[in-house]
Amino acid sequence: MNKEITSVQNAYIKELFQLKEKSRERKKSGLFLIEGAREIGLAIKGNYHLETLLYVPELCSEAQLNNLTTQHPTIIEISKEVYQKLAHRDTTEGVIAVAKIKSHDLNNIKFKSEFPLILVAEAPEKPGNIGAILRTADAANVDAVIIANPKTDLYNPNIIRSSVGCLFTNQIATGSTSDIISFLKGHGIAIYCAALQASEVYTTQDFTKASAIVMGTEASGLSDAWLQQSTQNIIIPMQGEIDSMNVSVAAGILIFEARRQRNFK
Known part of the structure; x- marks a missing residue:
């Protein structure tokens, strides 16, 4: 009973x-x-x-x-x-x-493909943004989402709600920026940083190889450690008066360009 x-x-x-x-x-x-x-x-x-x-x-x-x-x-x-x-x-x-709760150690990541596609977010704070990023990652079927220097508990109810359960459908790891950079480089994964400095338009890059697309916060962007280790900084050309957009929207644009280049496989 x-x-x-x-x-x-x-x-x-x-x-x-x-x-x-x-x-x-x-x-x-x-x-x-x-x-x-x-x-x-x-x-x-x-x-x-x-x-x-x-x-x-x-x-x-x-x-x-x-x-x-x-x-x-x-x-x-x-x-x-x-x-x-x-x-x-x-x-x-x-x-x-x-x-x-699951362990989200970097070493637990198992790549789905020979040329993995990874989305990295550094220090995201707003649960709604984190949830939206996880929805984007699920839609694009990325190999993993890695959160550097997390500011918010992944199991915050607002993240579960705003991700509509995509917290559970993605392979997620967390770690320090330095540990994540070492992990990516150790696996031969190119690092594409979304940044304004020394950038090339995102559509000019080849994302068909093993690639990590790295997003910073809207307020402060990425830390210097990422910019110093970047394979190439990338930028989304802006046509209006402002020079940035919501991080989850930007992540969607970049990740789906990578998926388009891979013929949505």
Whole structure:
């Protein structure tokens, strides 16, 4: 028989609320929350381990729950009041998973192709931008997304939400700028830095070889370490009054040019 929790004052629910709200609690426990059937399904496909599934029977039937996973997590029936305390959105299907955080070590990256295509973002802060970058990376089927000097916890609920689950569909690694540069150079991957200085128009470059496209922040661009190690700085010609655009939009333009050159293989 499934467990049942109806009170928001329940000690376990209070623990889960801390996981939702606080990065340090996620890091300490190694757990995080996934909300919604689609996102949970993508996490399972991405080989995330589910510890617990919590569901509202009026919103999600046991049959729907059983269709979600072949894993055997603990199942807990919860009230709508408890669900509303834990949920980040009002429109999800009444199901929340407690899942184990993955390691995002650089050495865990497995390239999908002989000439990998990698998207690197240095020190992104806004969860919405990170989520949008992950959606772009999924759409272009890049080999990996690498985040240098991360400022935001990857398992922030806003990243999961804004990425529409693409946090789970991409191969993601994090590390320091110096470690990532060493990793790329060690694997013979050309480094193309999106930068204004000493740049060539992005369409003039050959992205069919092993390539990393590196994006900085809109506010400060890339650090000198990247610019000093760049194979070539690249630029998107701007036709208006400003000299920059949203980082996720710029990443999409550059990544899809690389994918176009590879004939969308």
